Amino acid sequence: MAEDLFAEAEKAKTEGNAYFKDAKFAKALAAYSKAIELSEDEDDDDGLDSLDSAKPKNPSIQIYYANRAFCHIKMENFGSALSDSNKAIEAKDDFSKGWYRRGTAMMALGRPKDALRDFTQLCRLAPQDKDARDKLKQCQKQVTQERFAMAIGTEKTAPISQTLDMGAMHVDSSYEGPVYKTGACTPEFCKELMAWQRQEKSIAKKYAYQIVLDAIEMLKGVSTLVDIEVPDDGEVTVCGDVHGQYYDLLNIWELNGVPSEDNPYLFNGDFVDRGSFSVEVILILFAWKLAFPRHLNLARGNHETRNMNKLYGFEGEVTKKYDEDLYQLFCEAFCLLPLCHVINKQVFVVHGGLFSKDDVSLDAIRRVNRDCEPPDEGLMTEMLWSDPQPGRGRIPSKRGVGVAFGQDVTENFLETNKLKMVIRSHEMKEEGYEIEHSGKLVTVFSAPNYCDQMGNKGAFIRLDGKTMTPKYTSFNAVPHPNVRAMQYANPMLGQLFGMS
Incomplete structure (x- = not known):
């Protein structure tokens, strides 16, 4: 036997x-x-x-x-x-x-x-x-x-945004790309930048720095939890993880229209890492944010953190395409990103998920200090890392961070805060989305053929302002230049041995 x-x-x-x-x-x-x-x-x-x-x-x-x-x-x-x-x-x-x-x-x-x-x-x-x-x-x-x-x-050094000498940074006379001007980021500039980066061309270093600096100043004025208002006759689009897949991001805008006052978006974290066009993704998202501050919303994901960036490629990509100082500037911006959003006082949108305790209020979330790297535990870390699970109650997370929470946890959170549903991201889904917890929780993931190998679809969700009823659109990956995913990742994650 x-x-x-x-x-x-x-x-x-x-x-x-x-x-x-x-x-x-x-x-x-x-x-x-x-x-x-x-x-x-x-x-x-x-x-x-x-x-x-x-x-x-x-x-x-x-x-x-x-x-x-x-x-x-x-x-x-x-x-x-x-x-x-x-x-x-x-x-x-x-x-x-x-x-x-x-x-x-x-x-x-x-x-x-x-x-x-x-x-x-x-x-x-x-x-x-x-x-x-x-x-x-x-x-x-x-x-x-x-x-x-x-x-x-331990030496109370000033943030890099306060020490840069932008006057000493010059643009080469041979540069023919988009020209960025502080305080004048327009949809036309954003479209020029989209097209320029599509050709695998980098915006001048000075302009890249200025975009991030201006994003930092703008993000300082937002809160940990951002309320989004959509008129009854309007709609809002929620996208999940993009993970440096720039050409798939452009495809979302081709399918669903570019951001505007009449076509608002919420990108729900994990803009960078894994995909090898993360710099292009975050620069264009910041540019659209500057063009439409209230109609292009960005939430922090678990990959907008130093630990993840060091392993999964964003740090290596920024330092390869630009330099270390720009990476440090991005890190400063990431710490200012909101952790979650509430749409029309009905839909809670967060990157990871819910909490290790019941009765967490929106006011408690608003009081979370987001301007830091995530701690080992607590509300911030759980919002970035937690996942739903099909049972009830809570079990240890398979990720080793955050918590796996059941339908009763979702229901308690919604009832406590008089909300209708939770939208979160953080997990790849075969169709780009998955409805769980009796329709009260949805996962949306917007990186098709994740890491050039998973074969999944991406998706986005449109919600109408009057009823907040979700409409789902799945889409396939589009071709991208011959640069493999994880090109800039830390070799620590490479395969040391073959399978046995």
């Missing part, structure tokens, strides 16, 4: 590997879970070996856990990846992939010191592996950088 179970488990693992190779991570996850369940059945099958029960009878169990951990990493379920990595290490403490997966999960969770210990152990187990040594060096470098940043952070 044990041999039959082992063979079935190996078959499930092989199926998982095939799904993983095709980037079908959810199906791969299910296959690895089946292999693990079969192995656990095998452990329970033979009571005669109880004295040796500490050792799994399936010699591949650590492989199944490590492979499933890798799936979780690809799906950004870092909490679950950490749990599976621990189980792989427990099953076989000299299994190098277990330590690599755990180190990667620790890095993604913003715990580089813990990751450093794991990569150090990895190098002990694989001393001749060049990739392992490279990962250790990268991790050591990040820990050193963070220590330095903490040291200089």
Whole structure:
């Protein structure tokens, strides 16, 4: 019987590997879970070996856990990846992939010191592996950088927006692109910038700086929770994650019209990272925001943060296309983005989700200090990171941050604040959107064929001002220049080992 179970488990693992190779991570996850369940059945099958029960009878169990951990990493379920990595290490403490997966999960969770210990152990187990040594060096470098940043952070330095000398920044005489003027950002300029960037051309550095500086000044005047008013005869469009997919963003505007007073938009976070045109995305969004301050709304996502930008590409992209100072300026702007919006006092729109406690009021949200990097816990972090789950109550988040909340949590929040529904983003959906919690919660995701490999559709939602009834539009990805997703990501997230 044990041999039959082992063979079935190996078959499930092989199926998982095939799904993983095709980037079908959810199906791969299910296959690895089946292999693990079969192995656990095998452990329970033979009571005669109880004295040796500490050792799994399936010699591949650590492989199944490590492979499933890798799936979780690809799906950004870092909490679950950490749990599976621990189980792989427990099953076989000299299994190098277990330590690599755990180190990667620790890095993604913003715990580089813990990751450093794991990569150090990895190098002990694989001393001749060049990739392992490279990962250790990268991790050591990040820990050193963070220590330095903490040291200089104690010296009350002024924000970079207050120290820049824009007068010393000049535009090359050969530049033929759009010209930005402070206080005069028009729809015509925005359309010129859209077309210029479509050709893979960068706006002059001085103008890029000035756009972000002006966005910072504008965002200083908004609140943590922004109320949006839509007239009865009007509509508003809500978009989810864009993730640096500039050409798909342009396609949204081709399908649904560019922003205007009569065609307002709310972009619900995760503008940057992963896609390799994040600079173009955030500059055009800031430009439209400057052109229509009340009709182009932007919310912060979990990827508008330093930890995510360091790993998933935005920091590398900005420093490659421009320089470090512009990246620091973007970070300053991100800290000023609102955390959520309420449309017509009926629809709550937030990037991630709801909270670890009941009876959270809109007034409590308004009091949240958003001008910082997200803390380890609290309302701000939960708004950026939480996800819905199909059951009731709350369970630990598969991401390792925030909480997974059920329908009763959604209903309590809506009843407490006399609201109609929640719109959130933060998760890829096959059709670009998904309706949950008996229609009281909707996820919208606007990055089709996510990371050039997921095959999903994107979507946006239109709400009419009179009834706030959602209308959904799904759309496919459009071609983009030959620059792969994650081009600028930290190599720490690269694949160290192949699947087993």
